[in-house]
Amino acid sequence: MALRLKLEDISYSYPLPGSGEAAALSGVSMAVEPGEVLCLAGANGSGKSTLAQVCTGLLLPEAGSLYYGEEKIHGRGPLRDFRRKAGLLFQNPEDQLFADTVARDIAFGPRNHGLKGDELEKRVRESAALVGLPLEELGGRSPFSLSGGEQRRAALAGVLALDPEVLVLDEPFIGLDYEGRRSLEEALTRYRDERGATIIIVTHELSHVWSLATVFGLISEGRLLRFETRAELLSGDADLSSLGMQLPQWGALARELLRSGLSIDDPADPRALAGAMARHKGAHDGG
Amino acid sequence: MVVDTTTNELDIEIEGLTYTYEGAGSPALKDISLRFERGKMTCLLGRNGSGKSTLARCLNGLLLPGEGRVLSCGLETSDRSNALEVSRRVAMVFQNPDTQMVGETVEEEVAFGPENLGLPTSEIRERVDYALEQAGITELAARQPLRLSQGQKQLVAIAGAIAMKPDFLVSDEATSMLDYSARLRVVELFERLRRGGMGIIHVTHFLEEATLADSVVVLDDGLVVASGTPRDTLGDPGKVRALGLDPLAVTIVAYELEKHGFSVPEDVLTVKELLAWLYA
Numbered sequence: 001m002a003l004r005l006k007l008e009d010i011s012y013s014y015p016l017p018g019s020g021e022a023a024a025l026s027g028v029s030m031a032v033e034p035g036e037v038l039c040l041a042g043a044n045g046s047g048k049s050t051l052a053q054v055c056t057g058l059l060l061p062e063a064g065s066l067y068y069g070e071e072k073i074h075g076r077g078p079l080r081d082f083r084r085k086a087g088l089l090f091q092n093p094e095d096q097l098f099a100d101t102v103a104r105d106i107a108f109g110p111r112n113h114g115l116k117g118d119e120l121e122k123r124v125r126e127s128a129a130l131v132g133l134p135l136e137e138l139g140g141r142s143p144f145s146l147s148g149g150e151q152r153r154a155a156l157a158g159v160l161a162l163d164p165e166v167l168v169l170d171e172p173f174i175g176l177d178y179e180g181r182r183s184l185e186e187a188l189t190r191y192r193d194e195r196g197a198t199i200i201i202v203t204h205e206l207s208h209v210w211s212l213a214t215v216f217g218l219i220s221e222g223r224l225l226r227f228e229t230r231a232e233l234l235s236g237d238a239d240l241s242s243l244g245m246q247l248p249q250w251g252a253l254a255r256e257l258l259r260s261g262l263s264i265d266d267p268a269d270p271r272a273l274a275g276a277m278a279r280h281k282g283a284h285d286g287g
Numbered sequence: 288m289v290v291d292t293t294t295n296e297l298d299i300e301i302e303g304l305t306y307t308y309e310g311a312g313s314p315a316l317k318d319i320s321l322r323f324e325r326g327k328m329t330c331l332l333g334r335n336g337s338g339k340s341t342l343a344r345c346l347n348g349l350l351l352p353g354e355g356r357v358l359s360c361g362l363e364t365s366d367r368s369n370a371l372e373v374s375r376r377v378a379m380v381f382q383n384p385d386t387q388m389v390g391e392t393v394e395e396e397v398a399f400g401p402e403n404l405g406l407p408t409s410e411i412r413e414r415v416d417y418a419l420e421q422a423g424i425t426e427l428a429a430r431q432p433l434r435l436s437q438g439q440k441q442l443v444a445i446a447g448a449i450a451m452k453p454d455f456l457v458s459d460e461a462t463s464m465l466d467y468s469a470r471l472r473v474v475e476l477f478e479r480l481r482r483g484g485m486g487i488i489h490v491t492h493f494l495e496e497a498t499l500a501d502s503v504v505v506l507d508d509g510l511v512v513a514s515g516t517p518r519d520t521l522g523d524p525g526k527v528r529a530l531g532l533d534p535l536a537v538t539i540v541a542y543e544l545e546k547h548g549f550s551v552p553e554d555v556l557t558v559k560e561l562l563a564w565l566y567a
Contacts (some may be wrong), residue, residue, distance in 0.1 A: 043467075044466045108440060175460075183535070245467050252558050270540050275547070277540070278544055281549055
C-alpha cells in the first residue's frame with residue numbers, strides 16, 4: 001500500500017537557557033500507511049511529544065525530511081497544505097479548547113477552512129457524534145465546565161471536524177477511566193475505518209493501546225529504536241523496563257506462557273490464553 | 288472537655304460525610320463512613336466523577352464536610368482552629384507536581400513546609416536530609432525542581448510531604464501521569480513509608496497498584512460501593528466492570544478458565560499467582 005507519511009532522518013533540539021541545546025530527536029526515520037494505528041511508545045521525556053508535533057508539521061525539524069505520500073513537504077505552500085491534512089490532539093485538552101461554547105469550539109477549524117451554514121453545522125454534528133459527545137446537551141456549555149473525559153472528547157471532535165488524514169494523539173488515554181478509554185478507542189477505530197485515516201498515538205502506557213495499535217515504535221532518548229508488532233513484543237526479549245515501560249498484564253501473562261512452551265493462537269485474546277492454559281492443565285492433571 | 292471514647296487519634300475516621308459542590312445538583316459524596324488506619328495502604332478506586340478526589344480532599348481539610356464529620360488523627364477538620372495541624376498530620380500530593388513547586392532548588396522545595404512550621408534551622412536540616420533520603424533523591428538536592436523529569440518532580444513533592452512528618456499521606460492520582468519506571472519508584476516509596484508506620488491513601492486508575500494495597504475502597508456516584516481487601520474486591524471481572532473499572536487481565540483469564548471446567552481461586556490477581564496455580 002502507498003505510504004501516507006514518511007519521516008527521513010529527522011532531528012530536532014530545544015535551545016537551553018544560558019548555553020547549548022538539548023537534542024529531543026536525533027535521526028528519526030519512519031513510515032506509516034493509511035489505516036495503520038502506530039503507537040509511538042517511550043518513557044516521559046523520551047522525545048515522543050516532540051515527534052508528535054513534527055508528524056503534524058507543527059514543529060519544523062532542523063534536519064531531515066517529511067514526505068506526504070510521494071511529496072516532499074518543502075516550503076510554505078506545501079507545509080500549509082500538509083497542516084490541513086494532519087490533526088494533533090494535545091495531551092492536555094485545556095491547551096486546545098478556547099471558544100465560549102463547545103459547539104463553537106468544534107466549528108472553529110472547519111469554519112477557517114471555509115465551511116459555512118448547513119455544511120458547517122453538519123460537520124460539527126458528525127464530529128460530535130463520532131466521539132459520542134451529546135451536542136444537544138453540551139453544545140451550548142463552556143468547554144471549561146466539562147469533565148476531563150468530556151473535554152478530551154470535545155477537543156478530539158474539534159480535530160476530527162478538520163477531517164484529517166493523519167491523526168496524531170498525544171497521551172489521549174491518560175486520566176480517562178475504563179469507559180472513557182473504551183469510548184475513545186471506539187471513536188478512533190470508527191474514524192480510521194470510515195476515513196481510512198492514519199492514526200499515530202504517542203504514549204508511555206502500552207496497556208492503553210495494546211489491542212488498538214497495529215504496530216509499536218519504541219522511542220528512547222530521542223531515537224526511534226525499532227518497530228515491533230504485538231507478537232514481536234511478546235516473543236522477543238526486548239527489555240521494556242529499561243525503556244521505562246512495561247507490558248500490560250495481558251502481555252506479561254502471554255509472554256510467560258509462550259516462554260514456558262505453550263502455544264497460543266492469538267496472544268491478544270483472553271479466551272486463547274485460557275484455552276492454552278486449560279490444555280496444559282488438562283494434560284497434566286489427566287496424566 | 289468531653290472525651291469521645293470512640294475516636295481514635297491514630298486513624299482518620301469519617302462519619303456520614305456528605306459533600307456538595309457549589310451550584311451542583313447532587314452531592315459528590317453521599318453519607319460516607321470509613322476508617323483509614325496508620326501503617327496501612329488503601330487505594331481509592333472509581334470511575335471519573337465518582338467522588339474519589341473529593342473524598343481525598345476532605346481528609347486533610349482542603350474541603351470541609353457539608354454534613355457529617357471527618358476526624359483526622361482525632362482532629363475534627365471542620366473546626367477551623369485545627370486547620371494547620373490537620374494539614375500537617377495529613378499531607379497531600381497531586382497528579383501534577385508542577386502545581387506544587389515553589390522552591391529554587393530541590394532542597395529549598397523540601398524545606399518549605401518545615402520552615403513554615405517555624406522549626407529551628409538544625410531541625411529543618413535534619414528533616415530535609417531524612418526526607419530526601421527516604422525518597423531516594425539525595426543526589427538531586429541542589430537541582431532546580433522545574434528542570435527535573437516528571438517522575439523526579441513527583442518524588443520531590445512527596446519528599447516535601449515527608450518533611451512535615453505526617454501521619455498520613457494522601458495521593459490524589461500522584462502516579463497517573465508517570466511512566467512505568469517512575470510509577471514503580473513512587474509505589475515503592477509508598478510501601479517504604481507504610482512500613483515506617485505512615486498511613487497511605489492512594490487514588491489511582493491502575494488496578495495493578497491496588498493489588499499491592501492492604502485495602503481497597505471503590506466509589507461510584509458518591510457512594511462506597513465496595514470495600515475490603517484487594518482479593519475480596521477485585522477478583523470478579525464482571526463486578527469490577529460494573530463499577531466502571533478495568534478488570535485485571537488475570538481475573539478475566541481465570542473467568543474464562545472456568546468455562547473449561549477449571550476453578551481458579553478468586554484470590555488470584557497477579558501473573559505470578561496465576562502461573563503458580565497453573566504449574567501447581
